[in-house]
Amino acid sequence: MHGTVLLSLILSPELGRFALAFACCLAGAQTVLPLWGAWRGRTALMASARPLAWGQFAALLLSFCCLAAASVANDFSVRNIAENSAVAKPLLYKLTGIWGNHEGSILLWALILALCGVAVARFGRNLPGSLLARVLGVLGGTALGFELFCLLTSDPFDRLWPAPPDGQGMNPLLQDPGLAFHPPILYTGYVGFAVPFAFAVAALLEGRVDAAWGRWVRPWTVAAWSFLSCGIALGSWWSYYVLGWGGYWFWDPVENASLLPWLTGTALLHSAIVVEKREALKIWCVLLAIGTFSLSLSGTFLVRSGILNSVHSFANDPTRGVFILGLLALLIGGALLLFGLRVHLLQAGGLFAPFSREGGLVLNNILLCSICAVVLTGTMYPPFAALLLGQAISVGKPFFDSTAVPMAMPLLATMAIGPMLPWKRARLTPVLQRLWWASLLALLAWAVAAFGVSGTLPVLAAGFAVWVIAGAVADLASRILLFRAPLRDSAARARHLSRAVLGAAIAHAGVGVTVLGLVGMSQAQHAIVSVHPGDGVDLAGMRWTLRSVRDADGPNYHAHVATIDVTRNGRLIAELHPSRRVFPLQHQTTTEVAIRTDLVSDLYAVLGDEHEADGTVVLRLHRNPLAPWIWLGGLLMAIGGFLSLSDRRVRVGAPMRARRGAVPAVPAPAAE
């Protein structure tokens, strides 16, 4: 214990605040010097960008460690710790609880942004000097905004006097391993889109977008997109197993805020391919990069400012809200203004026929951005209708289910075809020749679904999901000439398949897997029953018997744990232990859902109220077919993304621009 106290004396909150302020200064320098240097062509000033990025990151890391030390050492004289931690809190949550509140999460946000800067400085060494300087300058300016926001309106190191003997503890709902690691992953996704944004602004300043630009931007987009996919899947999984009423996505403004940049980010990583391979869609790609980060920022921070929920909660704390709005206006407005001023410098590139790989990617972008527009409108409509028209309306799950979800169908339908189209000009027949068995499988899936699945949309989606998965397999099969060349040749081709191609196929298949999971969940069965211990109910062809409810205590809570036996035809198939936890410090109760999965379906049980009077216990029981596939698919998408990041072309690095007289790098393998 003395060790941690000593550590917290060295890493004091004052040092933390000082380090944060120092990081602000370095970020300021990182904004001004490289941008000035790039404008004036001063190499020394441009070269300052990389060390400044490293310095800024080191200062923020020190600041973050100080907050961690205060949390671990139970320093309740720090307001943030006193309000969100307690002596009895397990050590893991003392560490992860750092980002479990507003101030700490802003600090984490800034730290990840600085990490992105360091990553660009580290992996971007072969970028042209002026472009690297401008990218790091823009990243520095963005970081400066958030560090000032943290320092001036959300100081995590604020002291409290007199210090209370114990803290108020964390919200018990957050005391969960899944949630502990969810924010850093999600933030990395959000913040990661700052890099494509910085590249876009830098390109506008340079007045030049070329194939090399597309090649540099794409890995960063893929990385951010993979983290965001992971974060969204993890968050949805969390709400499935913690909230305990069988749902996984609620079209809540908070969820939509994460979906919007994911949609445009998906569009961006596809259109960047066109810039890289064909030098077309440049203007659109730059706009999309700006738009994606803008949605990341405005989504998360508008949610934080409370504007979406009610105008009143915004008015309660106007300092933060006004600062955020100012910052957003400056960043987004500035970038768009620059776009307007400099867009004429970007020259349009290669031509292509409407039916071609490029055309397919344009369609992908139109569909994704339309879905994004619908979700954005649905999310923003209620506050605007209240503000401008004085009308209170609600836009919830039924609206999105009947608008945004059907719009995903044409996307799924074209997803299998797109990757097989050749560049510039395509014909449908050869593509369909490679997809005939995928079409057969899809038809089969439709036939099966028409009998086994209720609802038009789920049936439609089931067939398309199989079509997408089969299409991804067919794409790989046709690339390795499976059954068209000797098997040994195919095996050799499979070994040399580029990881970008493999990653794309895996990610596409992941989308299909997720959609199948969603279809399965739409067919879930549930029952809410009130039973005596020893009694049972029938649900989904199984007998669910409540055997007992007993007491058990954890480190900072008391628990009631039920035991439920699930039998089919008299044979025990699962024993479920749902529980309720009472946290005395926070006067809160949480439910711990019991889930038993065999990957084909989930058995899901929640323990409800126990009635003392008649000795009955309320249980909520679900059988959720294919539920785990939703998150499995999300994981596949992220794996596909990371796999494509490990592709040789990314590792070897992008070729230099010839006009700068640099040594050309290894020529990239021919386009897939």
Next chain:
Amino acid sequence: MKRLLPIVFVALLLPGPVLAVSDPSEMLPNPAQEKRAEALGSRLRCLVCQNESIEDSDASLARELRHILREHVAAGESDAEITRWMVARYGGFIRLEPAFNATTAMLWCMPVLALLFGLGIAVWSYRRASRRAAPAPALDAAEQARLDALLRGGSVER
């Protein structure tokens, strides 16, 4: 719901509802009617919560609304009648899927507008790009023959 606000600050991806295990005694004895009531209730908003339907909410108002809704269902009213009754009583705010009218026209037309806008821009830029580009010179007969031979994979004499 106030106590949920800090959570919203934290994880950015946390929906509001918590611990909704309804009381089985609320449910209608007729399973078909109960199913209809659940479907209808999931389209009605709990007025005191954020983005939760009355079927999902733990609030006492939601509980009362669930009860009222089931009374109407048991009385044999149609979905449209019940929705009308709810809107007359609590305003359009109660519908999670807003009615189509002058205020919400923009919202409901958004899918079509967005798609048309996107397609329009794509067609416009395609036309503009094709107009600007010089037409590629056509191949003469000899060139065409050589191209055909190349595409067939045969060797070509230079």
